[in-house]
Amino acid sequence: MKKTISVSCLIALSVWACSIDDASKRISANTTLKSSDLTSGSPPSILRQSLETEDCGVSADGCLTPNSVTGVVYYAGIQVGINGSGYSLGPIVGEITDPSPITSFPQEDLLSFDLGQQLTVAGTIVCCEGAAFPEDDRAYARAIEIYFGYIDTTFTLAEVDGVAAGLVGTHTIRTVYGDIDGTDFKKGDLLYKASTDTDFKWCTATEGCTLTTRPSAPIQYDTVVDYAGSEDGLGNQTIPIFSADLTTEDIQLTESEVLANSWTFTIDFDMTNGVVFTEDITDATQIYELVQAFQLAAEPGDSDNGFTATLQASRSS
Numbered sequence: 001m002k003k004t005i006s007v008s009c010l011i012a013l014s015v016w017a018c019s020i021d022d023a024s025k026r027i028s029a030n031t032t033l034k035s036s037d038l039t040s041g042s043p044p045s046i047l048r049q050s051l052e053t054e055d056c057g058v059s060a061d062g063c064l065t066p067n068s069v070t071g072v073v074y075y076a077g078i079q080v081g082i083n084g085s086g087y088s089l090g091p092i093v094g095e096i097t098d099p100s101p102i103t104s105f106p107q108e109d110l111l112s113f114d115l116g117q118q119l120t121v122a123g124t125i126v127c128c129e130g131a132a133f134p135e136d137d138r139a140y141a142r143a144i145e146i147y148f149g150y151i152d153t154t155f156t157l158a159e160v161d162g163v164a165a166g167l168v169g170t171h172t173i174r175t176v177y178g179d180i181d182g183t184d185f186k187k188g189d190l191l192y193k194a195s196t197d198t199d200f201k202w203c204t205a206t207e208g209c210t211l212t213t214r215p216s217a218p219i220q221y222d223t224v225v226d227y228a229g230s231e232d233g234l235g236n237q238t239i240p241i242f243s244a245d246l247t248t249e250d251i252q253l254t255e256s257e258v259l260a261n262s263w264t265f266t267i268d269f270d271m272t273n274g275v276v277f278t279e280d281i282t283d284a285t286q287i288y289e290l291v292q293a294f295q296l297a298a299e300p301g302d303s304d305n306g307f308t309a310t311l312q313a314s315r316s317s
Contacts, residue, residue, distance in 0.1 A: 036268055068153075072149040080253050094122075125263065147177070152173070177240060
């Protein structure tokens with residue numbers, strides 16, 4: 001028997017509270033990370049100025065819809081429970097049962113995703129030992145939490161956007177959310193790749209985006225660099241995560257249902273105006289200035305500003 005349920009979510013970066021312990025019961029899960037905005041064939045939107053629209057957010061000086069969003073993911077889980085403490089059900093992506101202790105990402109545990117290609121990544125849910133699972137009348141999914149190793153965002157700027165000639169074209173910026181073992185990628189790094197490049201390069205204000213080895217002071221995303229955990233000390237104290245807070249409570253995941261079924265999840269991100277710029281890029285003349293101003297529309301630790309998404313959950317016994 002299969003059952004599918006859909007809800008809307010608010011996506012932002014926030015703190016993950018661990019409640020999973022080891023168990024002998026492992027449950028098959030497959031999760032598709034996608035964005036319908038990136039698979040419809042529609043061209044990316046024209047750069048929007050925040051003076052003309054509120055769509056960009058209060059802290060942005062412009063925004064647009066990316067061409068593609070790809071990268072690597074370490075862990076995803078679902079927070080189950082309402083009216084009090086919850087249970088972190090996972091992993092629905094990967095095989096890591098407790099991501100909270102890590103201070104860097106092992107390469108072998110990172111799984112590739114592409115929101116446009118709707119790649120499905122496997123998980124193995126461990127349930128239900130450790131913290132108490134919520135009673136059936138409180139066992140509703142309330143959030144999805146995801147650790148991304150890095151996210152590569154590709155977008156196009158055109159003459160009509162009013163940018164300098166040197167910025168016209170297709171750009172890809174990599175945002176690194178935690179140190180990655182065996183590489184020079186460090187937490188908060190922002191790397192750049194032009195459409196004609198093969199590899200990503202680090203950027204500085206003096207040398208531009210030309211560096212094939214990491215400099216001592218590359219351009220970084222300061223909010224990620226400065227992330228040092230939550231005030232309550234729960235969750236990972238080094239690496240920030242994406243948290244998808246569910247706006248409705250109609251996905252019930254009781255302990256007996258979890259144990260009796262295998263699961264398929266689909267998370268569909270709304271990436272419209274998902275790229276924001278913290279400075280007016282029509283004043284920029286150099287690529288490194290574009291990189292300095294770039295962010296995704298989700299702030300680490302800020303649940304009030306984020307993407308929207310829908311979640312589907314299918315179970316089969």
